[in-house]
Amino acid sequence: MANADRSHKLDALLADAARVFAQRGYHRTSMRDLAKASGVSLAGLYYYVQSKDELLYLIQTRSFDAVVAGMHERLASVKDPIERLGRFIENHLDYFASHMAEMKVLSHEAEALTGDYLHDVNEKKREYTRALMDILAGIEKTHGPAHLNRRVATYSLFGMMNWIYNWYDPLGDLGVETLAQSVSRLFLGGYIGLPVTEGSLPHASSG
């Protein structure tokens, strides 16, 4: 099936491009760099993609769609707001850790997009942010008023999670599950004063 071949080659190209964009930054990366990294000629890139802009857009929109799809999947059968928040964080960090390059590009090159591309991705971000805010609203409903403004809480949590590309090593000692639990507890402890309940976390000293 020729169409599938083409689609797979585009997938591979996007993965290679995400790697290089994550490492060198979007604007610092030339189409010649991408040609070298993907093993295709410079002109050959334009058979699969209309422009460098579209390349960035495809990386961002596909990653985002995957994150949102995973979120809906993990939240589908969960009613308890606290548990929903845990799932939301797990999903976000899971995808982040297993697609560091793409997510770094999504988080860090947000303003590199323009026009309709930018508008489209921003729309997705707004919906995703709204999803988290709704979860927080649910928590407040069952656990009483929060200790701080919901908007501040939302962006603080996104800040914690989206900053990890600056320091987290998916291959290091710290597992994603532990990281997700830590972030959940850190957030919930401050947001509604939820105490740590089950098995305490390891207290390895800093490194």
Place this chain on the structure above:
Amino acid sequence: MANADRSHKLDALLADAARVFAQRGYHRTSMRDLAKASGVSLAGLYYYVQSKDELLYLIQTRSFDAVVAGMHERLASVKDPIERLGRFIENHLDYFASHMAEMKVLSHEAEALTGDYLHDVNEKKREYTRALMDILAGIEKTHGPAHLNRRVATYSLFGMMNWIYNWYDPLGDLGVETLAQSVSRLFLGGYIGLPVTEGSLPHASSG
């Protein structure tokens, strides 16, 4: 005094450059853009600065030095670890809110530097990070073991604080003092389970 004139013009140039870098990104900004924004000719820029690289370095290193100096000033006479953390966060966010452009450039264009410039700024970052970690160690000493890994806590807090250039409006309804208090409580509540004590925060619904 001619030297002071020159220094002041350099200051103004750096401020203008920070504004443009923050808005368009470092690599997207051309020296011609900066010439236009600062009212100097293209060649004239090179009288004050050796290269575009150095321009970015100066913005970053000066901002960082100011943040670190403010930190030392505010921590000088404070012994209580909890209070020290509060001052640390206040200082960071105060400077962030009053120098959004510079701090966005510092946070967002970290990897645009190269060679000695990069090494120098990274060294400052390491020291600053260490300062926060030491405060956390002090907190653990007086309040018992934390609920999560110190390294995760450190970077989570930096994530909350450094992410604000993505959403915070210094001219909006949310004041810096309130923001700093919120971040402090959010962090401490989750880190050591510190309950909210005095006057609760406003619970304005999201916007």
Place this chain on the structure above:
DNA sequence: CGTTCCCATGAACGATCGTTCGAGAGGGCA
């Protein structure tokens, strides 16, 4: 007056950028 020094400029340089174009290799099908 002449000389010196600070500041500023227009014009140009070579390099690199994203993108295009014409050409052709190779397989499937008549």
Place this chain on the structure above:
DNA sequence: TGCCCTCTCGAACGATCGTTCATGGGAACG
């Protein structure tokens, strides 16, 4: 065989990049 379709490429285009250079206005000083 001849024709078409998919895929790939080298070479080139115009634009824009960071930087340099020769030049000169004008204040300061002898």
